[in-house]
Amino acid sequence: MFQTVLPYILSGISVGGQYALIAIGYTMVYGILRLINFAHGDVFMVAGILMVYITASGVPLYISIPLVLVLTALIGFVIERVAYKPLREAPRMSIMISAIGVSYTLQNLVLYITGGLNQQYPTVPWISESVTIFGATTKVVTLITPVLTLVLVVMLVWLINHTKVGMAMRAVSKDFETSQLMGIRINSVISATFVIGSFLAAVGSVLYFTNYTTVIQTSGAMPGLKAFVAAVFGGIGSIPGAVVGAFIIGICENIIKGLDIILIKAGISSSMLGLTTFSDAFTFALLIVILVVKPTGLFGEKTTDKV
Amino acid sequence: MNMLKVTNLKVSYGGIEALKGISFDVEQGQIVTLIGANGAGKSTTLRAISGLVKPASGSINFMGQDITNLNPQRIVSTGISLVPEGRRVFVNLTVKENLKIGAYLRQDKDEIEETIQDIYRRFPRLKEREWQLAGTLSGGEQQMLAVGRAMMARPKLMMMDEPSLGLAPLVVKDIFSIIRDLKSEGITILLIEQNANAALRCADFGLVLETGRITLTGTGESLLNNEQVKEAYLGAD
Numbered sequence: 001m002f003q004t005v006l007p008y009i010l011s012g013i014s015v016g017g018q019y020a021l022i023a024i025g026y027t028m029v030y031g032i033l034r035l036i037n038f039a040h041g042d043v044f045m046v047a048g049i050l051m052v053y054i055t056a057s058g059v060p061l062y063i064s065i066p067l068v069l070v071l072t073a074l075i076g077f078v079i080e081r082v083a084y085k086p087l088r089e090a091p092r093m094s095i096m097i098s099a100i101g102v103s104y105t106l107q108n109l110v111l112y113i114t115g116g117l118n119q120q121y122p123t124v125p126w127i128s129e130s131v132t133i134f135g136a137t138t139k140v141v142t143l144i145t146p147v148l149t150l151v152l153v154v155m156l157v158w159l160i161n162h163t164k165v166g167m168a169m170r171a172v173s174k175d176f177e178t179s180q181l182m183g184i185r186i187n188s189v190i191s192a193t194f195v196i197g198s199f200l201a202a203v204g205s206v207l208y209f210t211n212y213t214t215v216i217q218t219s220g221a222m223p224g225l226k227a228f229v230a231a232v233f234g235g236i237g238s239i240p241g242a243v244v245g246a247f248i249i250g251i252c253e254n255i256i257k258g259l260d261i262i263l264i265k266a267g268i269s270s271s272m273l274g275l276t277t278f279s280d281a282f283t284f285a286l287l288i289v290i291l292v293v294k295p296t297g298l299f300g301e302k303t304t305d306k307v
Numbered sequence: 308m309n310m311l312k313v314t315n316l317k318v319s320y321g322g323i324e325a326l327k328g329i330s331f332d333v334e335q336g337q338i339v340t341l342i343g344a345n346g347a348g349k350s351t352t353l354r355a356i357s358g359l360v361k362p363a364s365g366s367i368n369f370m371g372q373d374i375t376n377l378n379p380q381r382i383v384s385t386g387i388s389l390v391p392e393g394r395r396v397f398v399n400l401t402v403k404e405n406l407k408i409g410a411y412l413r414q415d416k417d418e419i420e421e422t423i424q425d426i427y428r429r430f431p432r433l434k435e436r437e438w439q440l441a442g443t444l445s446g447g448e449q450q451m452l453a454v455g456r457a458m459m460a461r462p463k464l465m466m467m468d469e470p471s472l473g474l475a476p477l478v479v480k481d482i483f484s485i486i487r488d489l490k491s492e493g494i495t496i497l498l499i500e501q502n503a504n505a506a507l508r509c510a511d512f513g514l515v516l517e518t519g520r521i522t523l524t525g526t527g528e529s530l531l532n533n534e535q536v537k538e539a540y541l542g543a544d
Contacts, residue, residue: 164411171397171408177359178395180379181388183412183460 008258014142016250017149021204022227023242025197031237039102041224047072047205048215055122076198110217121209235300310335316365327519340506343516388462394453398442409459426455447478503540
């Protein structure tokens with residue numbers, strides 16, 4: 001039984017880690033701007049495309065990976081400056097619509113450049129290798145992802161709780177105006193949030209696409225949505241919440257993917273029931289249940305809207 | 308010496324003139340109070356001085372420097388701190404972090420801790436609650452924290468917007484004694500108060516604001532004895 005379930009749990013933890021790295025971007029931006037950044041999943045996809053093109057131009061991986069991380073962070077910065085900052089005083093709906101616009105712009109830009117064809121993601125050595133753990137065979141990336149995710153999350157939480165810029169982030173997330181009265185440049189703090197979120201999404205993209213091997217302009221949509229659900233599940237605005245939510249969703253989703261086989265091996269059913277199909281539906285059903293039962297999520301705080 | 312000089316200041320919100328051209332000076336070392344009804348433009352005046360709203364016209368000069376169109380960050384660094392209406396402490400930060408963030412622009416790291424200790428001596432309650440989130444403090448404690456936070460920037464001019472609002476009478480007394488203390492340490496105060504009586508008692512100078520215009524000025528004492536002021540702002544006795 002354990003042998004049957006283990007591979008699904010392992011890949012669940014791995015995908016969960018990748019969702020977590022994306023979800024942090026959603027939750028941090030929401031925490032500061034009260035904005036659902038619909039373009040975030042596409043930034044994740046663009047990181048994948050950048051990697052494809054940079055590696056294809058002959059740049060060695062030890063340069064192209066850091067380069068992709070930096071460029072993606074820069075893209076996050078530029079998106080905020082161009083599409084969100086000018087709308088700081090506008091109604092919340094305007095900036096949300098702008099985010100949707102950015103999302104489609106990125107997708108169509110990539111469609112134009114790639115011609116809409118699947119792009120083969122470069123093979124990153126070592127993390128693409130196979131490894132056997134407790135009798136289950138998987139890629140090294142599956143084991144690396146949760147570890148790397150947790151290390152990055154711990155660093156991020158430390159940054160937010162123990163540094164001056166982190167303190168400024170927490171202050172700005174509560175009160176723009178009073179933060180300004182303290183001398184905090186809120187635009188810099190908001191930029192920092194986008195840079196961190198995009199950087200982590202880029203790390204997630206390297207891990208994710210190493211597993212799924214191809215990138216196309218819509219590749220960011222599903223992981224982006226799942227990460228968004230994870231952020232809502234954990235309580236949007238809360239970083240630990242987003243991480244826990246992402247791991248839970250990743251694991252549940254993958255167990256459902258393997259549910260047919262697990263049930264047969266356990267002798268509960270005798271034929272394939274086709275439950276695998278429900279793995280995506282599960283995530284979105286979960287979203288509906290959370291919004292109905294506990295809209296603030298697992299770790300979310302009750303907030304009244306900012307004035 | 309005039310520390311702050313406001314000249315013909317006009318501020319509009321969406322076509323409505325909140326300030327219709329006011330002029331006044333704040334002399335160094337004094338307590339100056341702005342009194343007036345709700346909507347008279349008191350808060351707008353302080354918000355314009357601290358850069359939170361941009362004036363439509365007029366000028367604001369602080370210690371010889373034109374600060375009319377500077378952004379709030381720059382204005383704080385010239386030595387003006389605002390204790391905003393409703394205290395606005397950062398409820399998700401600890402008491403100590405709230406004080407630290409008040410010193411956000413200060414470069415002298417070592418002396419910041421000293422200032423914090425100085426504020427703890429002044430407000431021992433804050434020291435006791437050092438590691439608590441500011442959101443868990445009582446109203447009076449939050450007001451002390453808001454004042455302490457403003458002091459962390461070592462301002463030359465401290466502006467206070469309704470510091471006694473919603474506080475118990477005993478705490479209100481404390482607040483006014485803090486204001487006098489600050490004055491005795493050489494900090495100039497520009498104070499807005501609903502409690503006109505208490506404000507005028509401790510103020511050197513008072514300004515009466517009515518629907519965006521200054522209608523009356525005088526020393527605290529003269530305004531206290533002014534019949535018009537008595538009738539409109541001080542109650543019937």
